[in-house]
Amino acid sequence: GENVEQHPSTLSVQEGDSAVIKCTYSDSASNYFPWYKQELGKRPQLIIDIRSNVGEKKDQRIAVTLNKTAKHFSLHITETQPEDSAVYFCAASKAAGNKLTFGGGTRVLVKP
Amino acid sequence: NAGVTQTPKFRVLKTGQSMTLLCAQDMNHEYMYWYRQDPGMGLRLIHYSVGEGTTAKGEVPDGYNVSRLKKQNFLLGLESAAPSQTSVYFCASSSGDTQYFGPGTRLTVL
Numbered sequence: 320g321e322n323v324e325q326h327p328s329t330l331s332v333q334e335g336d337s338a339v340i341k342c343t344y345s346d347s348a349s350n351y352f353p354w355y356k357q358e359l360g361k362r363p364q365l366i367i368d369i370r371s372n373v374g375e376k377k378d379q380r381i382a383v384t385l386n387k388t389a390k391h392f393s394l395h396i397t398e399t400q401p402e403d404s405a406v407y408f409c410a411a412s413k414a415a416g417n418k419l420t421f422g423g424g425t426r427v428l429v430k431p
Numbered sequence: 432n433a434g435v436t437q438t439p440k441f442r443v444l445k446t447g448q449s450m451t452l453l454c455a456q457d458m459n460h461e462y463m464y465w466y467r468q469d470p471g472m473g474l475r476l477i478h479y480s481v482g483e484g485t486t487a488k489g490e491v492p493d494g495y496n497v498s499r500l501k502k503q504n505f506l507l508g509l510e511s512a513a514p515s516q517t518s519v520y521f522c523a524s525s526s527g528d529t530q531y532f533g534p535g536t537r538l539t540v541l
Contacts, residue, residue: 353529419530423472
């Protein structure tokens with residue numbers, strides 16, 4: 320089955336700096352890669368996703384890049400703010416409605 | 432439009448007791464999922480359903496059963512709870528790629 324590795328497990332950045340989280344996946348048939356943000360005690364919420372026919376997608380301060388050949392994708396957060404502090408999860412799946420395989424999560428702390 | 436809701440929010444069980452967690456969605460989604468989240472382990476899929484009347488095993492199905500008798504509901508059952516099942520349980524639903532999560536149920540098994 321699919322295996323998703325996520326690094327780093329914790330990330331501390333100064334407010335205003337950028338944060339980058341990287342994920343690798345094992346199944347070359349995977350074609351959908353979402354990123355979820357989970358604040359303490361809350362549910363995971365989708366922040367951005369990318370499909371395999373696209374190499375990069377941006378939404379305001381967040382962007383995701385995908386390298387299908389190397390089977391890895393990354394989340395980039397620019398101009399970080401204290402409210403970006405949370406746990407971020409990457410995931411991968413093969414088809415619409417198919418089950419997601421999640422990475423282990425990255426705890427991001429933005430220091431004011 | 433409540434989205435995805437879960438009942439109960441918290442529960443404490445003794446070893447060997449049984450219980451059912453209820454997930455409901457009002458978005459007419461075909462697909463529903465049950466995950467457990469343990470510290471440092473991320474989200475792991477327990478069981479899922481691709482439509483009313485269908486269920487399938489996920490990554491960690493042992494000790495759990497599920498049913499999807501109605502499209503809007505997905506039930507997760509623990510027949511004989513064990514301390515290893517102490518976790519936060521999340522339900523999710525989807526009509527395609529994007530999964531929408533419920534608020535979670537925090538279960539403690541003593």
